[in-house]
Amino acid sequence: MSRKDxxxxxxxxYRPGPEQIRQYSRREFLKIxxxxxxxxxxxxxxxxxxxxxxxxxxPSPERVVRVHCGTVQDWxxxxxxxxxxxxxxxxxxxxARGLCNLTGRTNVMDAWHDLLVGWQPGQKVxxxxxxxxxxFNANQTCEMxxxxxxxxxxxxxxxxxxxxxxxxxxxxxYWRNRWDSDVxxxxxxxxxxxxxxxxYFPAIDTTHRFPMVLSQxxxxxxxxxxxxxxxxxxxxxxxxxxxQESPYDLHVDRFENICTLSASPFIVGKTxxxxxxxxxxxxxxxGDPFEETEATNLFPTGPSGRSSPNYMMLxxxxxxxxxxxxxxxxxxxxxxxxxxxxxxxxxxxxxxxxGLGPRDHGVLVPNxxxxxxxxxxxxxxxxxxxxxxxxxRRQIDAMNLELKSGAxxxxxxxxxxxxxxxxx
Numbered sequence: 001m002s003r004k005d006x007x008x009x010x011x012x013x014y015r016p017g018p019e020q021i022r023q024y025s026r027r028e029f030l031k032i033x034x035x036x037x038x039x040x041x042x043x044x045x046x047x048x049x050x051x052x053x054x055x056x057x058x059p060s061p062e063r064v065v066r067v068h069c070g071t072v073q074d075w076x077x078x079x080x081x082x083x084x085x086x087x088x089x090x091x092x093x094x095x096a097r098g099l100c101n102l103t104g105r106t107n108v109m110d111a112w113h114d115l116l117v118g119w120q121p122g123q124k125v126x127x128x129x130x131x132x133x134x135x136f137n138a139n140q141t142c143e144m145x146x147x148x149x150x151x152x153x154x155x156x157x158x159x160x161x162x163x164x165x166x167x168x169x170x171x172x173x174y175w176r177n178r179w180d181s182d183v184x185x186x187x188x189x190x191x192x193x194x195x196x197x198x199x200y201f202p203a204i205d206t207t208h209r210f211p212m213v214l215s216q217x218x219x220x221x222x223x224x225x226x227x228x229x230x231x232x233x234x235x236x237x238x239x240x241x242x243x244q245e246s247p248y249d250l251h252v253d254r255f256e257n258i259c260t261l262s263a264s265p266f267i268v269g270k271t272x273x274x275x276x277x278x279x280x281x282x283x284x285x286x287g288d289p290f291e292e293t294e295a296t297n298l299f300p301t302g303p304s305g306r307s308s309p310n311y312m313m314l315x316x317x318x319x320x321x322x323x324x325x326x327x328x329x330x331x332x333x334x335x336x337x338x339x340x341x342x343x344x345x346x347x348x349x350x351x352x353x354x355g356l357g358p359r360d361h362g363v364l365v366p367n368x369x370x371x372x373x374x375x376x377x378x379x380x381x382x383x384x385x386x387x388x389x390x391x392x393r394r395q396i397d398a399m400n401l402e403l404k405s406g407a408x409x410x411x412x413x414x415x416x417x418x419x420x421x422x423x424x
Contacts, residue, residue, distance in 0.1 A: 061317035319357030
């Protein structure tokens with residue numbers, strides 16, 4: 001779609017034409033149609049459903065971008081206050097560069113055009129967080145949510161049309177006390193359940209409702225973490241146990257239930273962007289505190305002298321994203337002398353009857369960029385990684401020329417200048 005076409009979309013809303021509709025997988029269409037006919041997903045005449053980003057030029061599902069920045073945090077791991085040590089200027093710059101590399105755009109606003117397909121004023125954006133742990137254990141930072149919210153505001157989405165949510169937890173007290181945004185959050189205490197938006201789980205013969213924050217959203221941004229779950233990786237798919245009314249019985253036949261939930265049009269049909277906040281990780285269980293990682297050839301030691309993933313990763317497909325997350329998790333587990341995980345649910349999600357995306361297994365190869373000894377390489381996935389070195393005047397001068405030429409948005413230069421001002 002051309003930029004002129006996008007401007008017309010902004011004015012009157014977008015409707016895919018016959019050729020674009022034909023690009024939608026017939027198998028996926030028939031599968032969802034048959035499930036819908038059986039009432040598996042409740043009423044389907046709700047916002048955001050039926051949109052298929054790939055049909056009109058959004059990033060391919062194979063594309064996954066990892067952005068590393070050694071100065072994104074300076075936590076010593078000696079206290080529980082990990083959230084006080086993430087650096088917002090670095091996170092802003094990582095996110096903007098990740099969006100542009102994901103979409104192939106130079107201007108972050110053009111990147112949002114590609115991702116929020118058919119967006120028009122008044123549409124709602126739901127932002128799913130991972131706040132599954134209590135107290136000071138592994139949780140999403142407020143800062144990660146702020147970065148996404150700020151960027152969406154610049155694109156033109158007002159605060160009133162956004163909400164962040166995780167509807168099976170009340171959120172830790174420290175997190176609620178720190179939240180400083182005009183965008184509301186929806187937790188288990190505030191969730192309203194939509195009787196017309198449901199998911200039937202055949203493996204356990206039960207139906208769960210979705211919250212209105214999701215059912216009434218036109219677009220979904222899935223923000224997750226690099227965490228384990230005592231035998232498999234918790235990533236973009238498992239994150240959605242917090243997008244419906246009860247996660248407890250879903251742990252029976254959990255892999256089938258992860259796939260069924262992810263295949264719901266309320267999840268896969270609304271997902272526009274997946275973001276992994278990988279400044280920290282847990283190697284074993286998502287309920288554990290974040291901890292220092294083993295120093296591996298994939299995780300270079302940061303300026304602090306301690307090892308941590310120090311990355312952000314972006315993509316549009318849950319199977320592709322969780323494939324890479326599982327590989328990163330296994331590199332760290334192997335360095336500890338722990339057995340690696342097969343993450344069978346990812347294979348299930350990629351296979352019939354779900355067919356949710358491309359499954360791949362990475363191998364470690366020398367990193368030609370040199371910022372780490374090794375990096376991952378894939379045969380199917382279009383995996384890209386980049387490093388943000390400390391900001392300097394030369395980078396600022398070069399980006400200023402890009403701004404003057406109209407290639408970038410002013411905020412992208414601002415992020416770099418802010419990093420430079422804080423020696424990040």
